[in-house]
Amino acid sequence: MKVTVVAGNPKPQSRTLDAARILAAAIAARDADEIVDVITLGPGLLGWGDDGVKAAVDKVRAADLVIVASPTYKGTYTGVLKLFLDQFATDTGLQDVIAVPLMLGAGPGHAMAPIFLEQVLRELGATLPAPGLYVMDSEYTTGTAIADYASRWGAALSASDRAGVR
Template sequence: MTTTVVAGNPKPGSRTLDAANRLAESLTGSAPDHIVDVIELGPGLLGWGDAKVKAAVETVASSDLVVFASPTFKATYTGVLKLFLDQFATGDGLRDVTAVPLMLGAGPAHAMAPDLLLKPVLVELGAVCPLPGLYLIDSTYTEDTRISDYTERWRSALPVKGSGS
């Protein structure tokens, strides 16, 4: 199974990226095969045809499992993640991809944001989202048990793809 992490934080190497890597590893038992720290794609996100962006889109679209992560900005996912998701064809850009929406925030007020805001976009792009989204408090996710609790509860709902996965 090919696993990818997509982090849509305006800061490179963010806590969002770290949390997504931790979740992917918890769900699969190994580090993700690919990491797309969207902000590192730079101004190529603002148009069409950029080679780095195209390669990142192809990597994500050919993955079996993708953790899509964003901090909570103005009660939703970031604009930089939206710019990246706009690069995928509606309906089948994420066909055959199992997606897990993950969002981080300062407090519990937006705990439903992964399911209410990020998951519908992923489904619109053709992804399958068999698990509920996960919302983490950005100041405590490294100390609390939310990722391991989520994995224990939901890992069995992930489809098993390919031999040796």
């Protein structure tokens, strides 16, 4: 299973990216194969045809499992992540890719935020055999939410890949 992490945080090398790497490793029992730290793609995200953005899109499309992570901004995912996701075709852009939305936030009031990311990933054709995950950013390394999620959903995500469930 080829695993890719996408982090849509406006800061490079963010806690969001770190949490996504931890989740990928917990699900796959190894580090992710590819990392896309969206903010590093720079102004190429603002248009179409940028080679760096295209290469990042190709990495995601080649994945079997992609962890798509964002901090929670105004109750939803970031504009930086939206700019990246806009690069994928509707219905087919993430076809044959299993996606796991991960969102970090400052408090429990935004625990439903992953639903918005789930909806856009489905619109792009991704398969989501498990619900998204919301983690408090102050607890992603000390709490059990990521380990609990991987324990509950890891086998189902791996089985979906092996079975070609899309």
